[in-house]
Amino acid sequence: MVLQIENLFLRRGEKWILRDMNWKIKKGENWILFGLNGAGKTSLLNLLNAYTFPTKGNVNVLGMEFGKTYLAERLRKQIGFVSSSLQQKFHQGDSAYEVVLSGAFASIGLYETPTDEIRNKAKTLLHNLGCIDYANRNYETLSQGEKQRVLIARALMTDPPLLILDEPTYGLDFIAREKLLDSIEEIVKSPNAPTLIYVTHHVEEILPVFNKTLLLKEGQVFASGDTNELITSECLSQFFELPVTVIWNNNRPLLSKAHLVEK
Structure with a gap:
């Protein structure tokens, strides 16, 4: 159990x-965490990373039970976390390569001397994620899409068993979004891939590799289960409290407002 x-x-x-929430993720599952703004997604992610702790209830992440041991630092080293909120925290002047290297030490900034093994791993990840051409550029000069790729490479430096991507396509145009989604799909399909939680409020970002979905609404689980059973016109119309139509094309869903027929 992850x-x-x-x-x-x-x-x-x-x-x-968050209220009366239950959620189980098994190894081998990859989840969409879907909810509108204000649904409680950020609060839930902060909890999973042990930045906050529950008022009531039981939480176990990667075999570590909240409240039983001091787990914050140990847990965060086993979770790859990518969020646009991280982009503002890196030091001015750090190169993309240095940002990725810092992931090996779970630090903002590079304060330890990387081994040759760590350096080679960073270069491999930069190459695999299409970042190698701008590895030596200052991170702050990169485009939004380039920054997100670098952050994903950074998150993978420790081979985390759990990878959380918090709205990674935020601010990207269509082409940049699809290229990043292609890279994410390759990560999921790679050998020894981490369990992945992909956080979004855009239905069209749901890739075929995400076999499970949790719908979060107003701090509660609206529904959870197989993606193809939840991302439907009927279910999402109830979720949004608005008639919508979901069309699946090439194993990707598209969402639109349903046209009501006057009687």
Whole structure:
């Protein structure tokens, strides 16, 4: 079991951010975490990375149970986490190569001397993710798509058993988005691939490799299960409380507002 959440509640002040949440992820599954803005996705990700802890309930991530041991630093080294919020934290002047190298030490900035093995691994990841041509450029000068590729390479430096991609295509145009999605699909299909949680509120980003989906609404699990059973016109119309149509084409879903027929 990669992840097990039971009867989870999370409160901030007087407000319940997450309520009565249950979620299990087995090794070999790759999940879409789908929810609109304000659904509680960020709070849930902060919890999975042990930046926050539940008010009530049980959480076990990669065999580590919250509340039983001091696990924050140990857990984060086993989770590859990619979020646009990380982009602003790296030091000015760091190259893309240095950013990737820092992933081996789970640090923002490079404070330790990488071994030849670490350097070779970083170069391999940069090559595999199509970043090698701008490896020596300052990270801050890269485009949004280039930055995201570098962050994914950084997250893979420790061969994490769990990789979380938090809206990785944010701010990308169509071509850059599809190229990044192609790279993500290759990661999932690679030998010894990590279990992947892909966070989005765009249905069209759901790739065939994501066989499971959790729909999060107003801090609660609306539904979870097989992607092809949840990403349907009927289910998403109930989820959005709006008539929508889902069309599957080339194993990818497309979403549009349904046209009501006047009687």
